[in-house]
Amino acid sequence: MPQTAATATLSREADHTDAASVPQGLWRRCKRWALPVLGIVVLGLLLSHAHKVDWAGAWHALQRYPLWLLLGVLALSTASHALYGCFDLLGRLHTRHKLAAWRTWAIAVTSYAFNLNLGSLVGGVAMRARLYARAGLDEATVAQIVGLSLVTNWLGYGLLAGGLFAAGAIDPPRQAHLGVVAFRAIGVLMIALAIGYVIACGVARGKRWTLRGRSVQLPSARLALLQISLSACNWALMGAAMYLLLGQKVPYATTLSVLMAASIVGVFTPIPAGLGVLEAVYLALLSGSVRQGTLMGAVLAYRALYYLLPLGGGVLLYLMLERHASSHPAAAEAG
Structure with missing residues (x-):
């Protein structure tokens, strides 16, 4: 009887192992097709939106600028993208995952170029989910990294x-139907929220909450200050790029304000690359200060130098990351 019971137990364990191996085997087969399918989807999205870009207008706008200015704007754009990559390094500090810093940074820069x-x-x-999964990070850690980056x-x-x-x-633009006092009050509220976040991180240090079955912990106050500093510098670089393209004809504070207004409008407008959003907001807010031709030339040049050229770099980084993931086992690096 004991022998029979042991045999039954082994049989049940074998059945359980076989059942568990089914989804694992299915996942391994699906992974073979994941990269080609993702590549086809990305290529399709690129082609579907390529015709919406005024390539001729962008080219003529770039031709009107001196080379030194374009190189300066490209340097600012590159610095901005590189700085954004540091957002995920903050997530690395917070989650304490073991993925190499260079790879974490490269994943963030790649995702930012595709995101824009x-x-x-x-x-x-x-x-991000694909590249981090290929690197061996679990879903909970990836969710924390992405969430912290968005907050940053x-x-x-x-x-x-x-x-x-x-x-x-x-x-505020007339279309917003918002008074000056209300607009300024919103600005004060935004500052208060940023300061409140830092205070909350200091007060709740070390505390954990469970959200949808996942453990969540706020970063330290020091990390929160780093989040604000890096992000503010990134937005300042973006504003500086547009300031140069506008020929310094608009005060820097105004240029940055309009860029930020366009960015928030783009968030609520589900159009990839914000096609048409930047142009519409700049026309609405600066048409009285700058000639329309100059304004549109600056926006098109900004789109080419900050959106399109970095996408080429993002594609190269993506291919490099995929090749590295194929030649280096995920468990060895992320574990």
Whole structure:
């Protein structure tokens, strides 16, 4: 009887192992097709939106600028993208995962380039999820990294935009049906939220909460200050790039304010790369200060130097990361 019981137990364990191996085997087979399918989807999205870009207008706008200025704007754009890559390094510090710093940074830069041109679902979420999964990170850790990156981006936005709006750097557009006082009050509220976040991180240090079955912990106050500092510098670099392209004809504070207003409109407008959004916001807020031709030339040049050229670099980084993932086992690096 004991022998029979042991045999039955072994049989049940074997059945359990076989059942568990089915989804694992299915996942291994699916992974073979994941890269080609993702590549086809990305290529399709690129082609579907390529015709919406005024390539001729962008080219003529670039031709009107001196080379030194274009190189300066490209340097600012490159610095901005590189700085954004540090957002995920903050997530690495917070989650304490073991993935190499260079690879973490490269994944963030790649996803940012795709995010700007193809939308947050493709770049900010899908691209990050795939590359981090290929590197061996679990879903909970990836979710924390992506969440912290999003918070970092909007913390700096809130502090800078809140200060500019509260100071009256720009007046609200007529289409917003919002008074000057209300607009400035929103700016004050944005500053308060950014400061409140830092305070909350200091007060809740070490505490954990369970959200949808996952453990969540706020970063330290020191890390929160780093989040705000890096993000604010990133937005300032973006504003500086547009300031140069406008020929310094518009005050820097106003240029940055309009860029931030266009960015928040782009978030609520589900159009990849914000096609048409930047142009519409700049026309609405600066048409009285700058000639339309100059304004559109600056926006098109900005789109080419900040969106399109970095996408080429993002594609190269993506291919490099995929090749590295194929030649280096995930468990060995991320574990």
